Amino acid sequence: MSEKPAEKTTSTKATETVKKVRAIVRGLYQNAREAKEKGQFTAYTMTACQYEEILNAMDIVPVWTENYAGLTAAKRDAERFVLKAEAEGYSNVICGYVRVGLGFDALRKEMGKTPENAPDGGMVMPDLLLGCGSACDPRFKWYQALGRYMNVPTYSFDVIWPPVDADLDEVRNYYIRYQREQFQGLVDFLERQTKKKLSHDRLWEAISRSNATWRKWWEVDQLRKAIPSPMPTEDHYNAMVPGFYCCGTQLAVDFYEELYNEVKQRVDNKIGVVPEEKYRLLFGGGLPPWHTMWIFNYFETLGAVFVMENAYRIYDPVEVPSHVKDPLDYLAWRTFLRWTQRYDMAKKRSGIATVERLLEYIEDYRIDGVVTHATKSCRATTVGQIDWLHRLNEYTNIPSMQLISDIIDVRDYSEAQWKAQIDAFVEAVEAHKRRTAR
Amino acid sequence: MMTTELKRTGLAGVEELYQRRGQRARELSEQGAKVIGYFCCYVPVEFFTALEMLPYRIQGGVNEPITEADAYLETIMCPFIRSAFDLALKNRYDFLDGLVVPHTCDTVQRIYDIWKYYRKPAYSHFINVPHMLQPSSYEFFKQELLTFRKSLEEFAGRKMTDEALTEAVRLHNENRALVRQLYDLRKPDPPLTSGVEILKTMVTGMGLPVLEYNELLRSVIREIRERGGGPGKKPARILIYGSVIDDISFIQLIEDSGANVVMDDLSTGLRGFWHDVEPTPDPLDGIVNRYLDKIYCPRTYRPQAETQEKDLDNRFGYVYKSAADFQVNGVILYVIRFCDTYELDAPDFKSYFQKKGFPVLYLEDDYSAGTLGQLKTRVQAFIEMIA
Numbered sequence: 044m045s046e047k048p049a050e051k052t053t054s055t056k057a058t059e060t061v062k063k064v065r066a067i068v069r070g071l072y073q074n075a076r077e078a079k080e081k082g083q084f085t086a087y088t089m090t091a092c093q094y095e096e097i098l099n100a101m102d103i104v105p106v107w108t109e110n111y112a113g114l115t116a117a118k119r120d121a122e123r124f125v126l127k128a129e130a131e132g133y134s135n136v137i138c139g140y141v142r143v144g145l146g147f148d149a150l151r152k153e154m155g156k157t158p159e160n161a162p163d164g165g166m167v168m169p170d171l172l173l174g175c176g177s178a179c180d181p182r183f184k185w186y187q188a189l190g191r192y193m194n195v196p197t198y199s200f201d202v203i204w205p206p207v208d209a210d211l212d213e214v215r216n217y218y219i220r221y222q223r224e225q226f227q228g229l230v231d232f233l234e235r236q237t238k239k240k241l242s243h244d245r246l247w248e249a250i251s252r253s254n255a256t257w258r259k260w261w262e263v264d265q266l267r268k269a270i271p272s273p274m275p276t277e278d279h280y281n282a283m284v285p286g287f288y289c290c291g292t293q294l295a296v297d298f299y300e301e302l303y304n305e306v307k308q309r310v311d312n313k314i315g316v317v318p319e320e321k322y323r324l325l326f327g328g329g330l331p332p333w334h335t336m337w338i339f340n341y342f343e344t345l346g347a348v349f350v351m352e353n354a355y356r357i358y359d360p361v362e363v364p365s366h367v368k369d370p371l372d373y374l375a376w377r378t379f380l381r382w383t384q385r386y387d388m389a390k391k392r393s394g395i396a397t398v399e400r401l402l403e404y405i406e407d408y409r410i411d412g413v414v415t416h417a418t419k420s421c422r423a424t425t426v427g428q429i430d431w432l433h434r435l436n437e438y439t440n441i442p443s444m445q446l447i448s449d450i451i452d453v454r455d456y457s458e459a460q461w462k463a464q465i466d467a468f469v470e471a472v473e474a475h476k477r478r479t480a481r
Numbered sequence: 482m483m484t485t486e487l488k489r490t491g492l493a494g495v496e497e498l499y500q501r502r503g504q505r506a507r508e509l510s511e512q513g514a515k516v517i518g519y520f521c522c523y524v525p526v527e528f529f530t531a532l533e534m535l536p537y538r539i540q541g542g543v544n545e546p547i548t549e550a551d552a553y554l555e556t557i558m559c560p561f562i563r564s565a566f567d568l569a570l571k572n573r574y575d576f577l578d579g580l581v582v583p584h585t586c587d588t589v590q591r592i593y594d595i596w597k598y599y600r601k602p603a604y605s606h607f608i609n610v611p612h613m614l615q616p617s618s619y620e621f622f623k624q625e626l627l628t629f630r631k632s633l634e635e636f637a638g639r640k641m642t643d644e645a646l647t648e649a650v651r652l653h654n655e656n657r658a659l660v661r662q663l664y665d666l667r668k669p670d671p672p673l674t675s676g677v678e679i680l681k682t683m684v685t686g687m688g689l690p691v692l693e694y695n696e697l698l699r700s701v702i703r704e705i706r707e708r709g710g711g712p713g714k715k716p717a718r719i720l721i722y723g724s725v726i727d728d729i730s731f732i733q734l735i736e737d738s739g740a741n742v743v744m745d746d747l748s749t750g751l752r753g754f755w756h757d758v759e760p761t762p763d764p765l766d767g768i769v770n771r772y773l774d775k776i777y778c779p780r781t782y783r784p785q786a787e788t789q790e791k792d793l794d795n796r797f798g799y800v801y802k803s804a805a806d807f808q809v810n811g812v813i814l815y816v817i818r819f820c821d822t823y824e825l826d827a828p829d830f831k832s833y834f835q836k837k838g839f840p841v842l843y844l845e846d847d848y849s850a851g852t853l854g855q856l857k858t859r860v861q862a863f864i865e866m867i868a
């Protein structure tokens with residue numbers, strides 16, 4: 044490889060606000076270690092499990108295991124963990140995040156201490172493991188498997204949403220009831236473990252902060268409809284950190300407030316990501332290639348800018364009915380509403396809520412082409428992409444392509460191949476634009 | 482009422498039905514029966530029987546190269562599901578009137594929308610199955626099955642009475658008892674029947690009305706008992722654990738390598754037959770309990786026990802018990818590549834059995850007869866080692 048990846052990850056047009064994220068990330072692992080020393084409870088958790096505010100309200104410090112895995116990949120230090128997991132007998136097709144996580148904890152057990160020079164000081168030894176069935180199967184199997192390396196109280200819970208063809212009026216009540224019971228079960232477990240009661244007032248406060256966070260973030264993305272695109276896509280993958288990993292904190296609210304103001308200022312002054320924005324692209328899905336984030340710069344050198352992403356951007360604001368007065372009811376409702384967004388449209392048209400989201404973005408963001416990333420080991424975000432692109436083709440004729448690699452594992456990724464594929468794609472986008480301009 | 486007249490009985494019948502898979506379902510469909518395809522062990526087949534429909538467990542085809550599905554499905558996913566969908570694209574499942582998919586794993590969940598969109602079955606339904614086993618999970622699952630019941634009734638154009646459902650439970654319990662009887666014939670050394678014969682019977686049964694299957698099982702059990710002989714003594718007795726094996730080639734490979742496969746816990750094998758549905762005043766309650774709690778599959782999270790040892794006992798203890806009962810001297814852990822729940826269980830499963838003194842061969846397979854050769858040497862070496 045000719046250039047060093049670390050230098051390539053920073054876009055020249057990065058917002059000032061987003062530059063603060065690195066310190067926040069470092070703080071995540073540092074804070075968890077300090078919290079533990081002070082006797083606070085720490086818990087391994089995953090993103091988007093819907094219970095973040097509960098942790099916040101109970102002073103349980105989350106350790107985001109997926110994020111940590113992504114971090115090791117971005118620092119090109121994932122391999123030793125991956126290899127360790129494989130040596131332990133874990134298949135090399137298991138989710139890369141999971142392999143990093145299992146490898147990390149296997150090494151820690153073997154060495155009796157945090158693996159040497161672990162990125163950002165490593166993950167603290169948790170007091171609790173909180174798995175969940177939201178998004179994928181590995182999310183509860185991973186922590187179950189950790190029983191090999193630690194004897195830590197583990198709780199897993201379901202996040203369940205109906206299929207698109209369900210009659211929501213028929214199923215809504217019992218789905219929400221179950222979700223509520225799941226939250227209650229988690230709270231009971233946490234109260235038993237920490238010997239502390241959850242304060243509903245504090246939970247409401249955390250919920251209102253996280254709602255404010257997500258709303259502001261959503262507003263930032265509304266600003267990104269502007270031409271030229273005011274915020275580089277790399278920023279999105281950094282800006283997601285407060286939203287997901289500091290959910291329910293004031294820090295997150297302030298962060299998006301500041302980001303909003305900065306992006307707004309760029310929009311007002313027509314400051315774009317590249318000097319000449321020729322093509323507007325949508326990242327249609329899959330996880331970003333953490334090990335190769337500079338690839339977005341490569342697109343930019345061709346005048347192609349990713350103006351919006353369907354990745355780490357999973358909920359738009361939802362309106363929970365005002366009769367809901369209990370915070371756990373509220374969380375259950377919110378989960379249901381988040382997961383059934385765009386079902387109405389999907390029923391009428393493509394049959395898939397994600398496809399509806401993409402179609403909406405394509406129109407609102409004036410998209411010229413769609414790129415998805417098939418990440419070999421993350422079935423959850425990959426399986427279905429080809430299908431989405433097929434369905435998109437029925438309702439729009441803009442070009443699309445699927446890049447393939449992994450979120451973590453770079454052993455079989457080829458830079459030259461990607462560049463060739465990207466070149467050809469951008470040409471197709473250009474040709475399409477010319478055709479439609481005529 | 483569907484005909485209970487059998488085309489064939491005994492092992493010859495099994496052979497014919499196995500070779501011409503789907504044929505019986507096709508015939509019944511031509512005679513006007515509604516045939517509903519479904520995946521996995523988590524769909525309560527009693528519902529179909531109660532409405533005089535035929536449940537047909539969807540299979541893949543290891544001998545058939547995947548040629549059509551690539552245009553719709555990523556290659557990094559469960560090849561069994563890819564293969565089944567490939568067959569659907571090739572119109573091999575045109576006799577199905579409907580599709581019912583339970584939320585077993587991520588992949589099965591995804592295939593629901595895809596199959597529905599591109600194959601457009603007359604009827605389709607998705608059942609959410611909780612991964613967890615908290616009290617509320619049972620309540621939720623019951624509601625979900627009530628929703629399913631209602632939708633199936635609409636398709637059938639009539640109500641499912643509790644009497645019919647109770648009778649269906651009885652018939653399927655009888656079926657489970659017969660399967661267990663059949664499996665008991667493998668206990669002696671040498672076993673009275675081979676792993677290949679068992680697999681053919683099980684695969685065949687997945688596409689028959691329960692009355693016909695029960696008849697078939699009775700005749701097969703009788704024949705095996707009466708014939709004496711069987712596969713003969715071999716140096717090793719194997720238990721095979723895993724997900725889907727719906728073709729004999731892999732079992733054949735093991736049995737050709739000097740072992741008898743005498744027990745299994747496969748999702749196409751005994752997995753769905755260990756436990757009966759308990760008859761309950763509301764028949765649905767027994768069904769809920771049985772389907773949620775009594776199918777031991779890695780996709781269901783068994784709440785953590787106090788120690789790792791107990792935890793593993795909760796998850797795999799029943800397999801260990803049968804390995805001991807059937808006096809096996811080796812275990813093959815068969816995982817279809819890209820199957821996350823099994824892949825993540827594999828090291829736990831392996832060390833659990835090794836600690837109990839059973840050698841374990843862990844194989845990841847691509848669900849394709851073409852790549853089976855790659856496993857051959859490993860199987861042979863394993864059998865040589867344990868024999």
Ligand code: SF4
Nearest residue numbers: 138140179421422423
């Ligand atoms: S499979 Fe995908 S969604 Fe699941 S833990 Fe891994 S990266 Fe996250």
Ligand code: SF4
Nearest residue numbers: 559586588724817820
């Ligand atoms: S083999 Fe595994 S991945 Fe495939 S359908 Fe079964 S549980 Fe799902």
